[in-house]
Amino acid sequence: MGVIHRKVAGKYDWEGVDTVSYSHPTVRGVTKRVLIGPKDGATGFALRYFEVQPGGNSAFEHHPEIHQVFVLRGKGEVLLGDTWHHIAEGDAIYIGPDEQHQLRADPDGPLGFLCVAPKA
Amino acid sequence: MGVIHRKVAGKYDWEGVDTVSYSHPTVRGVTKRVLIGPKDGATGFALRYFEVQPGGNSAFEHHPEIHQVFVLRGKGEVLLGDTWHHIAEGDAIYIGPDEQHQLRADPDGPLGFLCVAPKA
Numbered sequence: 001m002g003v004i005h006r007k008v009a010g011k012y013d014w015e016g017v018d019t020v021s022y023s024h025p026t027v028r029g030v031t032k033r034v035l036i037g038p039k040d041g042a043t044g045f046a047l048r049y050f051e052v053q054p055g056g057n058s059a060f061e062h063h064p065e066i067h068q069v070f071v072l073r074g075k076g077e078v079l080l081g082d083t084w085h086h087i088a089e090g091d092a093i094y095i096g097p098d099e100q101h102q103l104r105a106d107p108d109g110p111l112g113f114l115c116v117a118p119k120a
Numbered sequence: 121m122g123v124i125h126r127k128v129a130g131k132y133d134w135e136g137v138d139t140v141s142y143s144h145p146t147v148r149g150v151t152k153r154v155l156i157g158p159k160d161g162a163t164g165f166a167l168r169y170f171e172v173q174p175g176g177n178s179a180f181e182h183h184p185e186i187h188q189v190f191v192l193r194g195k196g197e198v199l200l201g202d203t204w205h206h207i208a209e210g211d212a213i214y215i216g217p218d219e220q221h222q223l224r225a226d227p228d229g230p231l232g233f234l235c236v237a238p239k240a
């Protein structure tokens with residue numbers, strides 16, 4: 001039943017985890033990996049890892065589903081509603097229902113973050 | 121609506137996050153912090169940080185709720201069913217419904233992990 005996806009040493013890759021499609025008109029330079037989700041048997045919520053290249057950004061969007069974000073590497077900014085906030089490694093961010101949001105990486109390095117959401 | 125809990129530099133503490141009670145007869149040397157949960161307005165699942173002191177362990181338990189675990193620091197072992205598996209920083213672990221489980225830290229340092237669960 002249980003599943004372990006081990007991190008590959010020195011890389012932000014995990015055994016048994018593929019990079020999956022993440023397309024949206026406003027996305028620039030982002031990869032997505034589902035660390036734990038339906039393929040593992042998980043229901044109700046999923047743990048995903050997103051990596052934003054320097055200067056890139058996630059989707060500019062809002063939707064009923066919440067996000068729970070944890071920054072794993074790098075620095076950047078998060079848009080919550082109409083305000084940008086600086087974020088860095090270790091910060092935890094709650095994005096509420098229908099809240100406009102976007103994450104972007106600083107120009108000097110990638111921003112990597114975990115994002116828990118109801119769907120993978 | 122959105123909430124940011126910034127990590128305190130050099131510590132595994134977060135602004136606006138308290139250490140909360142985590143008692144169970146089988147627990148030894150563990151602290152719990154709810155990084156994102158009902159206090160932030162989050163529903164459906166919660167992001168918690170547990171830190172296990174060297175040689176300590178989380179609860180020996182099983183329950184219908186799943187866990188999605190991500191190791192933030194240190195090394196240790198996870199029990200899934202009747203088998204112990206080595207785990208280290210960056211590993212992602214899915215614990216299924218009613219699966220017997222426990223996490224323990226290696227004797228030489230703390231084990232810190234995120235754990236997403238349906239309840240805080």
